């Protein structure tokens with residue numbers, strides 16, 4: 001099978017599993033226990049925290065370990081807004097992950113917040129003029145993702161953050177898809193909080209972290225024994241933390257100039273561009289969704305008018321052994337066209353023809369275009 005769905009998830013890397021193994025077996029202690037086993041676990045947890053922090057150029061005390069990107073987004077949005085309510089005004093974008101959008105909705109429904117959604121242009125880039133107009137003295141929090149999962153567009157987060165900071169608002173970015181692909185440096189971005197997830201870069205599902213700038217108040221969502229400096233109670237998942245640290249460290253290198261993706265980013269983007277070119281030149285009417293250049297290096301997403309994205313996906317799996325995604329896997333099972341594609345101004349019928357191909361290595365894209373074009377033709381000939 002050719003796996004072209006790394007934006008949905010990735011397998012646990014061997015070295016990550018090896019790093020985790022001791023903490024699932026012999027070194028199984030609870031980090032809060034006072035005996036030797038507890039000590040070993042506690043030291044491993046703190047080493048993992050320090051490694052995650054180093055990978056984003058931050059301090060260990062700024063990292064809250066979570067059960068993944070969804071929890072990190074919820075903790076950022078609800079935790080920052082409840083601890084610093086200001087004028088109870090939230091600003092986010094139409095193309096955020098549901099973890100951010102639903103967390104905002106929760107604050108609107110139960111805590112008296114207002115929420116404004118920023119539009120994006122046809123390439124999925126957030127509207128800075130509108131941001132300038134909407135972010136004001138009342139604004140509590142602005143949340144803009146660093147890279148979009150469905151269309152791969154990388155957002156001008158530093159520009160939005162500068163606008164927000166000038167008006168005294170806090171800024172969060174969801175960097176779940178960006179880690180290992182673009183520079184993820186909260187200081188350079190000028191944000192106050194940044195979400196990470198492990199399973200997009202070779203750590204297990206259910207691992208993640210929220211970076212929160214030192215000194216910024218955060219209200220916990222999970223109450224209990226006071227772990228994670230009282231910000232996230234519950235016995236820590238030491239193995240997941242160790243896995244997250246190992247995976248993020250191998251995806252991101254700390255260089256004197258700050259964190260940098262370690263992988264073959266240019267080669268990956270070149271292989272992706274060749275794949276996109278080959279698909280578009282042989283599949284009439286097909287078009288790329290998202291920004292043609294300001295996009296994640298391993299991300300190619302298309303609409304194939306005259307097909308159904310689901311049918312192309314099934315054909316690719318059955319006839320060509322290719323695993324990809326029709327729109328976002330997180331919204332899979334729903335027949336509704338993707339809100340993200342609608343926000344880009346794509347017609348709802350055309351949005352139903354979306355297929356996404358995402359890869360971590362240039363070889364994954366090589367030679368795949370022919371199969372995609374054949375699958376698209378097969379669906380079109382059945383439909384027509």
Ligand code: PLP
Pocket residue numbers: 007008067068069070071073097099145147148149174176177197198199206207208330
């Ligand atoms: N944010 C983005 C942009 C994502 O793509 C995802 C997952 O696909 C998440 C958040 C949720 O992360 P997790 O699956 O770790 O809960």
